[in-house]
Amino acid sequence: MSDVPCQWLLALRARGGGHPPAASPATLLVARDSVGEGPTGWAVETAVWMTREVIRQVPGxxxxxxxxxxxxxxxxxxxxxxxxxxxxxxxxxxxxxPMEAVEGNAELVRRGVPLDQVLRGVRIGHACLHQRLMDAIEAEPAPVRLAESHRVSELLFSYADAHASRMAEEYIAERDRWQASTEAARRRIVDDILGGRRVDPEAASRTLGYEVARHHLAFVVTADGLDTPAEVLRRFAAEVGRAAGGQGVLTVQAGPSDVWAWTARPSPALPALEIRVPEGLRLAVGPLAYGVAGFRRSHLGAREAQDFLGGQTRLCRHADIRVRSLLAAGGERARWFAEETLGALLGGDRRTADLRETLRVYLAAGRSPQRAANLLHVSRNTVSYRIKRAEELLGHALPDDLLELRLALEIARTLP
Structure with a gap:
């Protein structure tokens, strides 16, 4: 160990907090025993920033x-x-x-992220960590600062070399295993279809073990935790397929906590999907569509529905959010439109949000206060009061042409 005490390292603390740990319980236990609770919290917070930087600089x-x-x-x-x-x-x-890094590396292989981008991410991550540690050392007295700056820099750059070497070795081994596997062949067919590339339906069906010349209902099963076994996701996907009256289920592991799935229907009629989503899982369902093009269309719809999962929402059907999804695709322009149309009615507080939702339901109910009250489970007087208050925030009475106002209210539902 260095002759200079590492009290600066033991004094590291998170600045803001609010981020739960992502590493395994075993890794966290070892870290807390080695460096203590404070530096462990600092590492959790620093890792969030580092991750954002890596993704910002390497979008792949x-x-x-x-x-x-x-x-x-x-x-x-x-x-x-x-x-x-x-x-x-x-x-x-x-x-x-650590094994978490090795496992994450394997996931990058399966997602097709090139090795040079993986290694660039390693270098960026170590540079970020070096910056944060130098910031901490800079506050120390001159003797500690001089000695530790040199020691930490030397060790960190050696760690970066060792890290890159292990990642490259593991990447090549995993890539060879993946490319030789049946799962990879199925994933290539799925990627071709989802990418809009031409495929032979008969050959695709043979490789996938799933008939593509059918009506497809695609869905995505997502776990709240990264440690949820893949088999749990696949079993629930099979349950969804049965509930939808499907004939067979095709599943593809899209990530540690995501499974893409399709089930084939013999007809374009889709029964009401009654399914209870277990705690810890979420389900996004696409529209029913036919053939190779429908395989892609339904999946993209499920992915759009997935964007609306979160909080208490455990099940989202594309049919319920397709207008909001279309409007949200406008990004910044959609936000501008909502701001210009709604004005003060776009306020972020809960009371204003209630006014917007009441107005949205009221307009959808044909301007009927009683129907809106029934849908919202409030009194008719409450609806009337809220509509009047919403008009005050808009700065004018409700227009005759409601198209722009209703679009803006739907956009507002997609904004954070």
Whole structure:
């Protein structure tokens, strides 16, 4: 160990908090025993920032919840391992790379992220960690600052080399295994269909073990936790297929906590899907569509519905959000439209949100206060009061042409 005490490292603390750990319980237990609760919290917070930086600079890592959380798990475990190594002055080796990083690396292989982008992400991550540690050391007295800056820089760059070496080795081995597997062949067919590329329906059906010349209902099963076994997701996908009256279910593991699935229907008629979504899982369902094009269309609809899962929403059908999904696709322009149309009625407080929802339901109910009251489970007088208050925030009475107002109210439902 360095002659200079590592009190600066033991004094590391999270600044804001609010982020639950992503690493495995075993990794967190070892870290807390080695460096303590404070530095462990600092590592969790720092890993969030590092993950965002890696994805910002290397978009190929992918956006969305699952890719972000998978990478954060890997980064967090790596930061914790680095802190332990720095505290104990351990010389780096490829074996020090945590299993979370190795598992995350395998996921990048299956998603087709190139090795050069993986290694660039490793370099960016280590540069970010070096920056944060130098910021902490900068506040120390001159003797500690000089000695520790040199020692930490030397060790961190050695860690980066060891990390990159292990990741490259594991990447190549996993890529060879993946490319030789049946799952990879099925995934290539699925990727071709979803990418809009031409495929032979008969050959695709043989490879997938699933008839593509049928009516398809696609859905996505997502787990709240990254540690949920894939078999749990697949079993629930099979249950959904049975509930939909489907003939067979095709599943593809899209990530550690996501399964894409399709079930084939013998006719275009879809019965009401009555399904209870278990605690810890979420379900997004696409529209029913036919053939190879329908296989893609239904899946993309399920992915759109997936964007509206969260909080208490455990089941989302594309039919329920297709207008909101279309409007949300406008991004910044959609927000501008809502701001210009709704004005003060776009306020972020709960009371204003209730006014917007009452107005939306009132207009959808043909301007009937009684029907709106029944739908909202409030009194007719409450509806009338809220409509009057909404008009005050709009700055004018409700227009005769309601198209823009109703569109703006739907856009508002998609905004954070």
């Amino acid at each position: 890592y992918g956006g969305g919840r699952t890719p972000f959380e998978t990478l954060r798990r890997s980064v967090e475990a790596s930061v914790l391992a680095a802190l332990t190594g720095l505290l104990l002055d351990i010389r780096p080796s490829p074996e020090m790379v």
